[in-house]
Amino acid sequence: KAGVTQTPRYLIKTRGQQVTLSCSPISGHRSVSWYQQTPGQGLQFLFEYFSETQRNKGNFPGRFSGRQFSNSRSEMNVSTLELGDSALYLCASSLSRTGKYNEQFFGPGTRLTVL
Amino acid sequence: GQNIDQPTEMTATEGAIVQINCTYQTSGFNGLFWYQQHAGEAPTFLSYNVLDGLEEKGRFSSFLSRSKGYSYLLLKELQMKDSASYLCAYSGNTPLVFGKGTRLSVIA
Numbered sequence: 001k002a003g004v005t006q007t008p009r010y011l012i013k014t015r016g017q018q019v020t021l022s023c024s025p026i027s028g029h030r031s032v033s034w035y036q037q038t039p040g041q042g043l044q045f046l047f048e049y050f051s052e053t054q055r056n057k058g059n060f061p062g063r064f065s066g067r068q069f070s071n072s073r074s075e076m077n078v079s080t081l082e083l084g085d086s087a088l089y090l091c092a093s094s095l096s097r098t099g100k101y102n103e104q105f106f107g108p109g110t111r112l113t114v115l
Numbered sequence: 116g117q118n119i120d121q122p123t124e125m126t127a128t129e130g131a132i133v134q135i136n137c138t139y140q141t142s143g144f145n146g147l148f149w150y151q152q153h154a155g156e157a158p159t160f161l162s163y164n165v166l167d168g169l170e171e172k173g174r175f176s177s178f179l180s181r182s183k184g185y186s187y188l189l190l191k192e193l194q195m196k197d198s199a200s201y202l203c204a205y206s207g208n209t210p211l212v213f214g215k216g217t218r219l220s221v222i223a
Contacts, residue, residue: 004157033210042215043158043202056210090157094210103148104211106157 002027004093004107012113018079021110025072025093031055032074033104034066037088046089049074050096078112086114121203121214127193127221135188135217137203145206147179147186152200152216161188161201193221 005024013019025032033056034046045058049068066076072093078085088111092104119139127133139147146165150158164170164179164186176189188201200216 031210035211035213043204043211043213045210045212048210092210102206102210103160103163106150106159108157 004091004105006089006091006107006110008110009108010111010113012115013081014115015081015083017081018077019081019112020075020077021089021091021112023074023076023091023093023107025074025091026105029093029095029105030072031094031096031102032068032072033092033094034074034076035090035092036060037090037109038086043090046076081114083114086112088112119203119205119212119214121201121217123215124218124220127190127219129193129195129221129223131193132189132191133193133219135190135201135203135219137186137188137214139184139186139203139205139212139214141184141205141207141212143207144181147177148204148206148211149175149177149186149188150202150204152202154199158202190219195221195223197221 007022031050033048035043037043048056052068063079068074088109090109091107094102094104121137149161152158162177169178174191179186198221200218202216204211204213
């Protein structure tokens, strides 16, 4: 079974631009979560989507948004990029079955550099 | 701010045993995860504890005390390939809240 895939793997943008990152979950997984990882803050939760609906949201500004499609693929968008948005963006998928813990499987990440 | 805490760095010798501690505070708790992350790679799942006690899986074991908000990851017979960051995370009202990770260096 293929793992979580993320595209692109590396991205360089300049301040003020916007960026869209893509994530394809493991087949059969309906929950997709996004995290931002920086050396200073570690892994921070951005949002979670389940069945095309945002189920949870972290403490990030409205410049960060996302969506999920009917095939469970997800995209996240960051508008008006700032230097501090430079980070590794990780996507994780899980089965999200009721009553069971949901081990999250991570993708390789997208390394975003904002100049 | 962060309400989950773990040491920033640790060093241990090949073949030895190392214990990485994690403390947390949360009102909603569904379980405690440990992930391993090698430099430049994605985190990979190591263990999950939902009940108090020790869970053993090969060279790795994880312990949880819910009343104390405390967990540890125990690595035995350390190998050079165990050099990595170890991330503690609890599952609560959001999917996972992570600590900043403990960077473990295994030396010969």
